[in-house]
Amino acid sequence: AQSVTQPDIHITVSEGASLELRCNYSYGATPYLFWYVQSPGQGLQLLLKYFSGDTLVQGIKGFEAEFKRSQSSFNLRKPSVHWSDAAEYFCAVGASGTYKYIFGTGTRLKVLA
């Protein structure tokens, strides 16, 4: 069955520290992979996406993610976290020929001043 796992429900980091949010997927086809961010009371905003090609993807707000097919992972990273990055982050997977995204359960990020 198709699924997306975000193992960390909550993560707390200090401002200026590096960040890595984990995402593992199970998908039969070649996946399209996405990271979205949801700030309180807001809708989801796309941070970055991977369809094919270079496995290291750059996104907005200084985020990047690396697709590792052998590990079925698409982890999100940021070298230095800002207080405004506190939000909930969702990993999602889709595939060519489909219309539906499958979302993980999200990781809530807290940033300490």
Place this chain on the structure above:
Amino acid sequence: GAGVSQSPSNKVTEKGKDVELRCDPISGHTALYWYRQSLGQGLEFLIYFQGNSAPDKSGLPSDRFSAERTGGSVSTLTIQRTQQEDSAVYLCASSLEAGAVYEQYFGPGTRLTVT
């Protein structure tokens, strides 16, 4: 340009009442999606529209849930005889066309509380 808008932003209703949630997609977007976000859960797909037709209603949790889209634009999600387990945030998204390659743009959601 304007993004996806949803109304109301918050809705409190009594168990057993019917509710209607509205979504205005981005102009020109032919595909429209409804998701439900419950506490501690990811986003649960409910239904999608391509134009005015809904090829996939498989995510609707029960026959109390229905949705329509008129004029290829505005969509309404209706929940009849609401139950407490319907309490959640209902998110709408639209994309230029239906297909995972097209970015889905999300609205701010409607928070539904059933008392």
